[in-house]
Amino acid sequence: MSIPRLAWAYLxxxxxxxxxxxxxxxxxxxxLALLLLFTGQAEERLNRDARPxxxxxxxKGSPLQIILSSVLQVDVPTGNIPLxxxxxxxxxxxxxxxxxxxxxxxxxxRRIVGTDASYLALYGATxxxxxxxxxxxxxxxGAEVAxxxxxxTDAELVGSHGLGATGPAHEGRRxxxxxxxAPTGTVIDRLVVTPLASVWEVxxxxxxxxxxxxxxxxxxxxxxxxxxxxAAIMPRQVNATTSMQAAAPAYEMARLMNLVGVGVDVLRxxxxxxxxxxxxxxxxxxxxxxxxxxxxxxxxRMLGARPAALFALLACEGVTLVGAGVxxxxxxxxxxxxxxxxxxxxxxxxxITGYAWQPAEGWMALAVxxxxxxxxxxxxxQAYRRDPAILLKR
Amino acid sequence: MLEIRGLRxxxxxxxxxxxxxxxVAKGEASLVIGSSGSGKSTLICIIAGLIAxxxxxxxxxxxxxxxxxxxxxxxxxxxxxxxxPQTLHLIGVVSVRDNLRLAQRLAGLxxxxxxxxxxxxSLGVAALAxxxxxxxxxxxxxxxxxxxxxxNRPALILADEPTSALDDANCAKAITLLVDQAGACGATxxxxxxxxxxxxxxxxxxxx
Numbered sequence: 001m002s003i004p005r006l007a008w009a010y011l012x013x014x015x016x017x018x019x020x021x022x023x024x025x026x027x028x029x030x031x032l033a034l035l036l037l038f039t040g041q042a043e044e045r046l047n048r049d050a051r052p053x054x055x056x057x058x059x060k061g062s063p064l065q066i067i068l069s070s071v072l073q074v075d076v077p078t079g080n081i082p083l084x085x086x087x088x089x090x091x092x093x094x095x096x097x098x099x100x101x102x103x104x105x106x107x108x109x110r111r112i113v114g115t116d117a118s119y120l121a122l123y124g125a126t127x128x129x130x131x132x133x134x135x136x137x138x139x140x141x142g143a144e145v146a147x148x149x150x151x152x153t154d155a156e157l158v159g160s161h162g163l164g165a166t167g168p169a170h171e172g173r174r175x176x177x178x179x180x181x182a183p184t185g186t187v188i189d190r191l192v193v194t195p196l197a198s199v200w201e202v203x204x205x206x207x208x209x210x211x212x213x214x215x216x217x218x219x220x221x222x223x224x225x226x227x228x229x230x231a232a233i234m235p236r237q238v239n240a241t242t243s244m245q246a247a248a249p250a251y252e253m254a255r256l257m258n259l260v261g262v263g264v265d266v267l268r269x270x271x272x273x274x275x276x277x278x279x280x281x282x283x284x285x286x287x288x289x290x291x292x293x294x295x296x297x298x299x300x301r302m303l304g305a306r307p308a309a310l311f312a313l314l315a316c317e318g319v320t321l322v323g324a325g326v327x328x329x330x331x332x333x334x335x336x337x338x339x340x341x342x343x344x345x346x347x348x349x350x351x352i353t354g355y356a357w358q359p360a361e362g363w364m365a366l367a368v369x370x371x372x373x374x375x376x377x378x379x380x381x382q383a384y385r386r387d388p389a390i391l392l393k394r
Numbered sequence: 395m396l397e398i399r400g401l402r403x404x405x406x407x408x409x410x411x412x413x414x415x416x417x418v419a420k421g422e423a424s425l426v427i428g429s430s431g432s433g434k435s436t437l438i439c440i441i442a443g444l445i446a447x448x449x450x451x452x453x454x455x456x457x458x459x460x461x462x463x464x465x466x467x468x469x470x471x472x473x474x475x476x477x478x479p480q481t482l483h484l485i486g487v488v489s490v491r492d493n494l495r496l497a498q499r500l501a502g503l504x505x506x507x508x509x510x511x512x513x514x515x516s517l518g519v520a521a522l523a524x525x526x527x528x529x530x531x532x533x534x535x536x537x538x539x540x541x542x543x544x545x546n547r548p549a550l551i552l553a554d555e556p557t558s559a560l561d562d563a564n565c566a567k568a569i570t571l572l573v574d575q576a577g578a579c580g581a582t583x584x585x586x587x588x589x590x591x592x593x594x595x596x597x598x599x600x601x602x
């Protein structure tokens with residue numbers, strides 16, 4: 001009959017109080033774990049999507065909207081920019097590569113991006129099947145699109161006009177799938193990629209009027225710098241000397257995370273309040289146990305237990321409760337992330353998973369364990385100081 | 395086995411216990427008898443090393459309790475002294491066998507279920523080994539408390555008011571159990587009581 005076994009016996013003897021303490025702690029830990037999973041995965045995803053691009057040049061408007069629409073593919077673009085002006089910018093010596101993109105249509109909610117082969121290189125995409133598009137109305141599909149809609153090479157896709165889910169279909173202009181991309185974990189997994197000319201062709205047919213080549217437009221130009229110095233010069237140069245708007249993904253991502261961070265901070269504070277409540281409940285449970293067990297503790301001293309053993313007994317109970325709360329909380333947080341992820345995935349192209357682990361969760365678990373151990377110190381110390389003679393003087 | 399010289403204990407500046415000289419030989423059974431508040435339980439606590447006297451010397455098995463450090467005192471109590479408190483307190487959330495295992499472990503002895511079963515059998519409670527201690531009747535708890543006190547074969551058994559809540563028949567049985575068990579393990583027995591019914595069973599007595 002060791003001290004840990006005795007501690008366990010005491011916990012098992014009051015299952016309701018034990019379950020309540022563990023559940024309260026688990027709810028706090030679970031909420032924090034869910035927040036960490038959600039913000040961590042969202043941030044990782046945003047950074048992965050934005051990292052390959054140093055500067056996005058689009059139509060005048062909100063820089064954040066340009067990044068959201070042209071890099072993350074989640075918002076509508078601010079407008080179009082003249083292809084000729086974009087081409088001139090691409091020739092700037094500070095530009096290492098410039099990838100044009102043209103948006104406008106979707107396939108079952110997934111965006112069709114008109115671009116060139118450099119877009120695939122930007123995200124390190126490789127082919128799982130087939131080949132890269134070589135002519136208008138050929139397309140390659142991202143891994144998530146292929147999996148979700150069971151698309152392989154030689155499939156034909158009909159795009160819908162507009163970036164919403166309910167636009168009219170371009171029935172007369174079908175895309176032929178010539179390749180399927182391997183998963184990259186980036187935005188390209190959720191896209192249908194086709195030559196720029198496909199987008200122009202479809203829309204010129206749709207509007208029943210062909211645009212002159214020199215009047216053609218694109219949605220944005222994704223730029224990679226040749227030199228770090230360009231980061232200080234180019235955005236200002238574009239904004240000041242062209243009709244276009246420059247937006248730096250790194251800066252806009254940081255701004256976006258700050259905006260979202262306010263809400264996350266509120267939820268985090270709420271979770272911390274839950275955890276503080278759980279810590280108080282744990283403290284109350286241990287103090288009550290101490291009072292209920294004053295004669296048991298005296299008996300143990302009478303049998304020869306050292307004061308440190310009584311300290312260890314209470315500490316063991318507290319740490320067991322906290323440990324169980326942390327483990328259950330992490331399981332709950334990951335399960336909630338999994339359920340929430342499946343729910344998000346039904347309506348969105350991206351989601352979160354409960355099978356991932358954020359390093360911050362480890363620190364959070366350690367902090368909760370340390371906080372829980374500190375909470376146990378007062379009752380454990382009181383147990384340490386118990387008068388062993390009370391049983392005989394009773 | 396037990397020697398007391400010039401023992402005095404005070405509480406709030408008042409002397410509550412005074413024992414000029416008293417000794418009990420090895421294997422002897424002795425009674426400490428006195429009315430309520432006469433200091434019997436205090437004397438048991440002092441002999442067990444649970445409280446320190448204001449003055450005097452108490453030796454158990456040749457060792458001066460006051461001269462021992464806290465760790466040695468706890469070890470001596472665990473290994474050489476078996477205590478039977480008046481309340482017969484047991485750890486209710488674990489089994490009878492685990493209560494005895496706990497006594498073995500706290501005495502630093504290896505787990506010995508054979509000794510536990512033999513001890514419970516000698517007290518007629520072997521069938522209770524798996525029962526939770528909180529489910530026992532008073533009579534059963536008394537036997538288990540005695541079993542716990544003797545399971546480590548201590549040199550000295552201290553029993554505090556072991557018969558105070560018992561009728562005449564059970565009072566006699568309890569004393570017989572204690573004397574028999576102490577005899578079986580060769581221990582010295584000291585019973586503190588105010589119960590005059592058992593006075594005549596002990597030739598060696600300390601009157602408080």
